[in-house]
Each structure stands twice: as C-alpha cells, then as structure tokens.
Amino acid sequence: MAERARPVSVAGKVMAILNAFAQDDVRLNLSEICRRAGLPLATGHRLVGELAAGGFLERVPDGTYRIGTRLWRIGSQAPAVTGLRELALPHMEDLYEATHDNVQLAVLRDDRVLVVERLRGTRSVPVVTQVGATLPLHTTGVGKVLLAFAPPEYRERVLAAGLERHAARTITDADEMRRCLEQVRRSGYALTRDEMTLGASSVGAPVRDGTGEVVAALSLVARTRSADLRRLLPPLTTAARALSRDVAQHWRGHPETFSTERKAGA
Incomplete structure (x- = not known):
C-alpha cells in the first residue's frame, strides 16, 4: 500500500x-x-x-x-439524513415497543454501513454501535440488505476487495456471500448470526423510495439465543413497509432528498 x-x-x-x-x-x-x-x-x-x-x-x-x-449534530443536518430520520423515528419507536430489541436505521456510505439512527433495547443484547458509526456491509443485517440490492457492479467491487473476518461465523468467501445476497433478494430480508459480534444476531429489511430503489435498511439486533424469525420478522417487515410508504410519499414531492445516499454507494 x-x-x-x-x-x-x-x-x-x-x-x-x-x-x-x-x-x-x-x-x-x-x-x-x-x-x-x-x-x-x-x-x-x-x-x-x-x-x-x-x-x-x-x-x-x-x-x-x-x-x-x-x-454529529452538524452532519445530521444533511437533507438525506434528516429527512430519513424524521420519517423513520415513529416506525422505529413502534418496532421497539413491539420487540424491545435494538433497532437500527442505516444507509450506504463509502462502501460501509452508516448508522443514522438507533434505539437501544434495555433488555436486549448490549451493542456498542453509535449513531454516526460505520459498520462492515458483509457482517450486519442492514449491510447485507444494502449490498444485496445495490447495483451489481458495486456489489462485485465490494466482494473483490475482500471480506474481513470479525467473528467466528463471519462469511469471508465471496461465492458464499453471493449466494447469501441472492437469498436476501429472493426473501426480502437478511439474517446474521454471530457474524459481527459473538452472541448477537440481526435481521434486516429494505426501505424503498418512490421508484422502488432501496435507499436504507432497518434492522433488529437481538441476542442470538432469542433471535427467532417468527418473533422478529413480522414486526420488522411491517415497519419497513410502512416507512417505505412514507419515504415514497415524501419522495414524490422531494425526489432529490434521498438521492445523495443512493449515489454514494453506486
């Protein structure tokens, strides 16, 4: 280097x-x-x-x-972040009340996940992630969602750069990750288990704009032993769809608002 x-x-x-x-x-x-x-x-x-x-x-x-x-207060005034956070917070609060697990909202930024809002579950697994922090794409529920629905050329560039191991179950093989991302596109959600932090699992779902493009991801982070999809997935996908409707409605009047983050990852 x-x-x-x-x-x-x-x-x-x-x-x-x-x-x-x-x-x-x-x-x-x-x-x-x-x-x-x-x-x-x-x-x-x-x-x-x-x-x-x-x-x-x-x-x-x-x-x-x-x-x-x-x-962070200065950076959070960027239209793409402010508009998305304001729309997302009511849905994130509902999601927290339904699960009492950690709730995260994230976007693509410089080949990583940028956490733009987070609600901490007091009875859930402890997490060190802060608002404004960046995380790997391949080890997180939000990251897998954003990577799965990103343009193919962007996705291949990220995979070609190598997948660093962060925990025992981190996927580091590019072909295995391609299969995983294909499953995310088919199912509409991403699941991680002990891939970023031992004992923590996450499930992520896409947030779409008025054109159907994925502009963000919403996730729940829970203890691995309690990360039951039957419990977590229904409220998560309900919240993600509701937020997508709000984003789509806002997008019709302000199509430039969410374009910055999308282009940042492309």
Missing part, C-alpha cells in the same frame, strides 16, 4: 483526523489517529486536543477518542 501523503495545511490536517474515524473503529487512541491521518504525534496531540475541547471529538475514560456530539 502506498504511504499516505502528509496533509500540509491546518484544514487538511483536521480533515485527515476526522476522516480517520470514517475508516473503521468507533473509538481510536491518539497513536492510531495519527497513523491513519499521517501526522506526527505532537501535531496530532495538539489538534485532537483542540477538536475535543470544541466538542468535535470526545475523549472517553479509557483514553480513546470518538466522534463528538457537536460534529
């Missing part, structure tokens, strides 16, 4: 630091931030400190950093 060119301007350095969090982990230590951003440790320490003081990054008790609430 070619060595990352060091950013020269202050703005470039700040952007490199923030972009370090878009690659993978929700939390990074200072050394990892500097390595990903291509910055000397002293420079990174100063800029990360300033970003944390301003609320753009947050330092957690273990000494690592994560995206701050101020940066």
